[in-house]
Amino acid sequence: MRYALFADRVLTPQGIVEKSVVTIADGKIEHVSQNIPTNCEVIRLEHSILMPGFIDLHMHGRAGSDVMDGTIKALQTIASALPETGVVAWVGTTVTAPMNDILCALKNIREFIEMPQQIGAELLGSFLEGPYFSEAHRGSHPTNYLISPSIDHLEDILDHAANTLLRVAIAPEIEGAMKAFDWLAEHKIKTSVAHTDASFEKVTEAFQHGADCGVHLFNGMRGLHHREPGCCGAILYHNMLAELIADGVHVHPAMMQLSYRMAGYQGIALITDCMRAGGLSDGKYQLGIQTVNVINGQARTVEGSLAGSTCSMDLAIRNMVQFAGVPLWEAVQMATFVPAHYLNLSHRLGSIQAGMDASLTVMDDNLHIQDTIIKGEWVFTNNVNRHTCIYQNILI
Ligand SMILES: [Zn+2]
Known part of the structure; x- marks a missing residue:
């Protein structure tokens, strides 16, 4: 199958190109040019901006389903609901829960990926968010199930997830953390710091052991202080990738803009951290073993901690542009090239x-x-502005 998309604006690696044509053949981009092909269908996208599809490195659920449900049906529901938010690929994220529930969710992701054909957004692999966290900044992760990592434990996890385990988050100050960072690096699994009370020095040590990302910057970590830069300071100082939840609730727009000024678009990956209420109305929802209240789109535990978001990637882009003042091309990179590069994709x-x-x-x-x-x-x-056109072989 071969066709071409003729858009008013196309976001290429070089910048925003006006009136450009992207020709597609057999699921791949064949070329990008100013020349309209005559030997295939041309679809005119008026008043539209054509951009790479969004990639969500950190998302738990959407449309009533959650990765922790541990069923193929749940993953299919999420994958089918993501394209309306512009997401073409995602990393299924677990939460702190009884270990058997986590292993079941990881195995389920692996089996889903091994199925012959996926429908909807492409599930790229799994992200183990919990149980290796510290209580001080646990957020919505239940205290009872927080544990320290061990190699035996990690081997069990890898047995279930195999090569679909892409990412693991650990609080660097807990016992066994550095050994775990080393072991995961040897197994080519990306590591992050998260839900941690670690000092600047401790996060620096984690960075030296291969941790190259800070999970949801500013949330679930020791804050910035001029005499103790903390985890936030270490993430920005070492140019680790900073995940950012740009829903306007988790991080103030001024801090979104400040993060961008400090890290540049190359240093920020927009994530949604979305839970099962994404795309649905307010109410009570399950997150792992906990019940979460969603009021005005904000998901909180009964204690009042934010518990994931109901954010979508298109909203995150709009917020970065409209509230944080980030240029469109750069905001889009944070949801496309940056996460793709991080995952070696x-x-x-x-x-x-x-x-x-x-x-x-x-x-x-x-x-x-x-x-x-x-x-x-x-x-x-x-x-409503999409239509098929017949063109003569002309330059735009
Ligand atoms: Zn989290």
Whole structure:
């Protein structure tokens, strides 16, 4: 199957190109040019911006389902609900819970990925968020199940997840943390610091042991202080990748802008940290073994801690642009190239250029999702400005 998309603006690695054509063949981008092809269908996307599809490194659930449900049906529900938010690929994220529940969720992700064909957003692998956290900044992770890591334990986890385990988060100050960072690095699994009371020095030590990312910057960690830069300070100082929940609730827009000034777009990955209430109305929802109240879109435990979000990636982009004042091209990189590069997937995801997967998102001028395409297949549309045209062989 071969067709071309003719958009008003295309976000390429070089910048925003006006009136450009992206030709797609067999699920891949064949080329990007100013020349309209005559030997295939051309789809005109008016008042639209064509960009790489979004990648969510950290998400728990959506549309009533959660990774911790541990069923194929739950993963399918989430994957099917993500394209309407512009997401083409995601990392299924667990929470602190009884270990058997976590192992079951990890195994379920592996089995889902091993199925012959996925529908909806591509599940890339798993992210173990918990149980290796400290109580001081546990957020919504239940105290009873917080434990220290051991190699035996990690081996058990890897037995269940196999090569689909992409990421593990650990509080660096807990017993066995440095050994765990080393072991995970040897097994080519990316490590992050999270839900931690670690000092600047301790996070620096974790960084030296391979931890290269800070999970939801500012949340679940010791804050910035001029005499003790803490975990936030260490993440920014060492240019570790900073995950950012840009829902306007977890982080003030001024801090979103400050993070961008300090880390640059290259240093920030927008994540949603979305839980099962994403895309649904307020009410009571389950997160792991806990009940969470969602009021005005904010998910909190009964104690009042934020418990994931109901954010979507398109909203995160709008917030970065409209509230934090980040230029559109750079905000989009934080949801596309940056996470693709972090997961070593930038050879096929995260940018619009020849040879990449045709996993693309179309937004209107107000940054609302119009279309989502995954590996060349149209999986979502809301686009009233889309039509097929016959063109002569002309330059735009
Ligand atoms: Zn968290």
